Amino acid sequence: MILEISGLTKNFGGLAAVSGMNITVNDGEVLGLIGPNGAGKSTLFNLITGVIQPTKGTVVFKGKDITGKRPHVIAELGIGRTFQLNPLFPNFTVLQNVISSFQIRPRSNLFDTFFNTPVYRKNEAYILEQSLEILQLVGLYKVRNELAKNQPHGYQKMLGVARALAIKPELLLLDEPIAGMNPDEIDNTIEAIKRTSQLGVTIILVEHNMKILEICNRVVVINFGQKIVEGTPQEIKENPEVIKAYLGSGHDTQH
Amino acid sequence: MKKISYPLVLTSILLASFLVFMSLAGCTKTATTTAATTTTTTTTTVQPIKTYTVGLLAELTGFLGSYNTATVNEAQIAVDMVNENGGVIVGGQNYNLKLVVEDGQSTLDGTTAAANKLIFNDNVKIIIGPDAYFNSAVSGLCEQNKILHIAGYCTMQPGEMDATTTYTFLGQAASINYFTGALAYLKANYPNVKTVALAMPDDGSIPYFGAAVQKMVQAAGYTVAGSIIGYNNSAVDFSPYAAKIIATGADAVICCSGIALPNGSILKDVRDAGSNMLFVICNSTIPTDNIKVAGTTESTNVVDCSAAYIGCPNPSAILTEMIQRYQLLVGNSNAPLVTLEYANPIWELGHVLNQANSFDPAVLKNTFSNMTSIQTLYGPGTISGLKTFGINQAVSYQLPITTITNGVPTFQTWEPALVP
Amino acid sequence: MPEATILLIIASIVNALVLSSMYILLALGFTFLFNIMGILNFAHGAIYMIGAYICFFLATAVGMNQWLAMLIAVAAVGLFGIFMERFAFRPFFGNINQIIVVCIGIITVLENGVSVSQGFIVQVTPPFVQGIFRVGIVSISWERVVIFLIGISLLVLVLLFINKTKQGLQMRAVAQDLEGAVLQGINVHFVSALACVIACALAALAGSLMGSYLSLTPYMGQDIMIKVLEILVLGGIGSINGVLFAGLIVGTLDAVLPIMVSGTATQAIMMLIIIIILLFKPQGLFGKEVRG
Amino acid sequence: MVVKGSMIAAPNSNTHRKNLIPAIGYGAVICLLACLPLIFKSPYILHLFILTLIYIIAAASMRFIMTSGQIPLAHAAFLGLGAYVSAVLSKHVGLSPWLALIIAALVSMCVGIAISFPFARLKAFYYAMISLFFGVGLLQGIESLGKLTGGLAGITSIPTLFSTGSKVPYYYVFLALTIISLAILYRFESCRIGWNLKAIDQSYLVSSSVGISEVKYRVIAVAIGCFFVGLAGGMYANYNVTISPSSFDTTAKLWMIIYVAIGGTNDFAGPIIGTAVLFLIPQYFSGLKQYTPFVSAAVLFAVIFAFRDGLVSIPRLIRTRYQRKKVKVQTDDS
Secondary structure, rough: OEEEEEEOOOEOOEEEEEEEEEEEOOOOOOOEEEEOOOOHHHHHHHOOOOOOOOEEEEEEEEEOOOOOOOOOHHHHHEEEOOOOOOOOOOEEEHHHHOOOOOOOOOOOHHHHHOOOOHHHHHHHHHHHHHHHHHHHHHOOOHHHHOEEEHOOOHHHHHHHHHHHHHHOEEEEEEEOOOOOOOOOHHHHHHHHHHHHHHOOOOOEEEEHHHHHHOOOEEEEEEEOOOOOOOOOHHHHHOOOHHHHHOOOOOOOOOO | OOOHHHHHHHHHHHHHHHHHHHHHHHHHHHHHHHOOOOOOEEOOOOOOOEEEEEEEEEEOOOOHHHHHHHHHOOEEEEHHHHHOOOOEEEEEEEEEEEEEEEEOOOOOOOHHHHHHHHHOOOOOOOOOOHHHHEEEEEEEEHHOOOEEEOOOOOOOOOOOOOOOOOOOOOOOHHHHHHHHHHHHHHHHOOOOOEEEEEEEEOOOOOOHHHHHHHHHHHHOOOEEEEOOOEEOOOOOOOOHHHHHHOOOOEEEEEEEEEOHHHHHHHHHHHHHHHOOOEEEEEOOOHHHHHHHHOOOOOOOEEEEOOOOOOOOOOOOOHHHHHHHHOOOOOOOOOOOOOOOHHHHHHHHHHHHHHHHHOOOHHHHHHHHOOOEEEEOOOEEEEEEEHHHHHHOOEEEOOEEEEEOOOOEEEEEEEOOOOOO | OOOOHHHHHHHHHHHHHHHHHHHHHHHHHHHHHHHHHHHOOOOOOHHHHHHHHHHHHHHHOOOHHHHHHHHHHHHHHHOOOOOHHHHHOOOOOHHHHHHHHHHHHHHHHHHHHHHHHHOOOOOOOOOOOOOEEEOOEEEEEEEHHHHHHHHHHHHHHHHHHHHHHHHHHHHHHHHHHHHHHHHOOOOOHHHHHHHHHHHHHHHHHHHHHHHHHEEEEEOEEEEHHHHHHHHHHHOOOOHHHHHHHHHHHHHHHHHHHHHHHHHHHHHHHHHHHHHHHHHOOOOOOOOOOOOO | OOOOOOOOOOOOHHHHHHHHHHHHHHHHHHHHHHHHHHHOOOOOHHHHHHHHHHHHHHHHHHHHHHHHOOOOOOHHHHHHHHHHHHHHHHHHOOOHHHHHHHHHHHHHHHHHHHHHHHHHHOOOHHHHHHHHHHHHHHHHHHHOOOOOOOHHHEOOOOOOOOOOOOOOOHHHHHHEEEEEEEHHHHHHHHHHHHHHHHHHHHOOOHHOOOOHHHHHHHHHHHHHHHHHHHHHHHHHHHHEEEEEEEEOOOOHHHHHHHHHHHOOOOOOHHHHHHHHHHHHHHHHHHHHHHHHHHHHHHHHHHHHHHOOOOOOOHHHHHHHHHHHHHOOOOOOOO
């Protein structure tokens, strides 16, 4: 068990975006988190990564309480994440995006950095080679020297994943990785995610596109900020409540 | 990955430095031409008249801009008048004075730069001006480089004029002159005034000028109500200060130095707040301006010691001519003079040069400080200031005292506003 | 408590009220433009100054009726607003550095232009209304009363304009979501030009009134500008109602602080107070969301 | 802020040749600058150069803070702070001007750090405004200290760095200081620190998600910027002998950002060129007396409308234009 969310609640001025959420994530699994628009999936991510503070409840990562820590602290502990919208540094090249995402392992202190000591140079060389590897992994190697903002949507999303991998996460939160992609982009992405999880990274996916289910070991369905059901993709597909929850809601991207 | 396009940036750096090079080459050229040289001109006199360049330091831009543009015009008129009376005679040779004007941008460092330009670029040996406290930027420099410096005004702040600035003279009535004039008149004509409030701009002069004023007021037998009220020159509304003045419960308030805007506004606000206390304004701005700001109904029961203005009997024929020429220049038949703050020093300079019969600043300063009486645009003036400045180098002359009732200024008398 | 003190307190209260209304009057155009259109007009002070000078010129040199002169000044400066929108704001929308550069350029031209052209004469627009208004021991000049009334009524008018009229609603729509507004068929350029016209007109109105209350200098806009920014940020971005309260706070501080401390220290203390307020309420008193 | 160049020297051989051209260029420029006193004998022109050097340090440090997305409108006030601290220390306390110079820089840095902790929460516009207010307040505060700072009239006859009246030693020392400061700032910008600042500027959300502490780096940026502007202020005070608040007032604050913006915020050379051009051109036209400001205004308009990314973008524009001419294929893109 790598992540344990218990009783997590977030109220935005009265109405509860997330209420009494209990989820446990096991080591090395791929957990799907699905639900219609406004179900509170992204809010949940922001709560886990400390972008917003929960009203109550706790988030425990590897037996360590990380509730309400600052985002960069949580990142240092090894939780990487991607963003739905503009997930990158638009004015850096693709490679620079990944390089500048290497902040934690290795990290050179200010002294080394300023005086360009061997330590710093060693680290940067290592980082460069690592970055190129990651770009190979997510299949962005060929566009590595182009400005990130000029890349197609799918590439930008993949770059988001690459950046998240750069912090060597043990837990990776992917926020709608395939939203707005065309079919073969989707296939590439799913391939990349599979490869990533084979590296032993635990993954939580937020998606309200059912297609993603096929790579999940376990799926949690939430609606109105609450967990409806939980189970294997197969069970979920048959579950009447899920069908019901999905009937009303369109498939366009969340807010 | 591409390195920053530094060759390109460098080309532009070189480009910029080339531009700079050109521009400054231009500067040097002008320098060589405007340096105190001998360009011969033919006039009525027998021998050819040479020209001698005098530096004028004015704040042509910034918040003093429009004001100093006017005073520089006066200065030019004064120069013309000196030249038309045969210029100055040094070593039997007639010289016409020629002004080279530099802009101090109404900032202290701008003034320093301008002074540097006058001294090192225009190579002048005599500097007139600048205005107000900006002298502090010039006096030290002139002392260092042995340049004769005749200030156009003085707010008595450190560095402007003291025992160490032996080359600096005060050629024009300053805040201290106007104050002494007003105080003397007040003492003589308003026996029932016992307590006075003091108001002045809080431009840093309070610890110096303010302290001196307070001493003089007490020496004259008045009690100062409360502490000195320092107002912010750039306040939007002066009524808080007015309220503060009224709250002191003094018989009279003396507004020392400052310009028409704050003084007039305070007068207006004091009256609007329902107080009719005696209001004494002592600064160079003329009564009519103060009335303009304060409004006719509000400006009453006011004593004003100011520069000469339209309506006061002219002390000297020169001043009459000055006024006529100025009105001709601005094309307004009843335009008032501003303050002559540069014209007066120039007029005096002509006098001093003739006396000293030399252009050497060292000689000039000795002659100047040893003159018993000097010819100013306001008539004969005296040289004093040992008690106030530590050096005997401040010119003082008679100033007009005016009373204002219901917006009508009435000239009272000429006060010999001596600097102690 | 001695009578002098009581008088002082009463006077301060009156001053605070009047000064606040002045500041509201000054800040209205600026805050309107920023809150509704997200346009930061750093040249507001200079425009205010120009309005004052036009009114002065028409009223004295031309000898026109004062109120008529004011109206013409307002109209003329309003037209200048179109120019501003087209050449200063539209090309550089959202880039604060470039807006500052352009605005400084405009300020330099206007201020020095006036300074050079007017020469040195102390200039005051004759008072719009004469006389002093007395109630018991309190006495104010009618001028200040008029400024007070005009300031408040203009605020109300602007609020009505924003909330009730079609154009006002369109402006808010544009400010909130440009693309949406365009899709709705709103003529964005027209709307923003209208906003600039209104803002500049308000500035000119303030200028003409204040020009008769204070005397005119080419640089009268500079200190005003800081006040106006204080009021904007204090009131909170995206809220016109904030102007009322921010104006009250700034005005009261300006009316009371000079009585306690002397001269320039007032400004320092004032800034300190404002910064502290803003650190506790970073969005300003009535701020909704951050923009700019 | 557009970002160019690589964070690390890519380990391929031809970078050495790549680095050679700028190196030569730098050498040329430095030699040119070193020769200036030999070309221009007039102390007045040296005076202008010296002031330019001081303002270049100030503008460059301001731009460094701006790379992190903060617009420090208080920067001119910090210049003033540095100037006043070193002036007071060397005049009233009697420290050696050199020591005062360093202390001024350190004090300025400390104040910068102190304010940037509370201000680090604020986003772009609010930061700009609050720093503007802080600048005004700081200056007014200094002004209101009475005899210590001499109010509006400022401090005069400040002890100078050299006893000699000549300006040549000042020029060389300040040139050296400027080059060192710029080198340090450039190093900061080109190493990971600078890149993290740019990352924060582009998206503080994303940068925090990879472990960049926004507060830490914003504070670092302000600290470094304020240190150098404090140094510049100290140099200014001890060279210029007289200082007054009017030199650092609101107009000055806005002009400072103009130095940066006209030169170009996207490039390290921007503030250098911008300052050189904008400070010296009006001096050249100072013969126009009260009409001089119109010249600077004209320059502003010309630059901002012609090259909105500043003067440094000129070569790039020329190059792209040239390439467009060459490749007629993609005329429709861009």
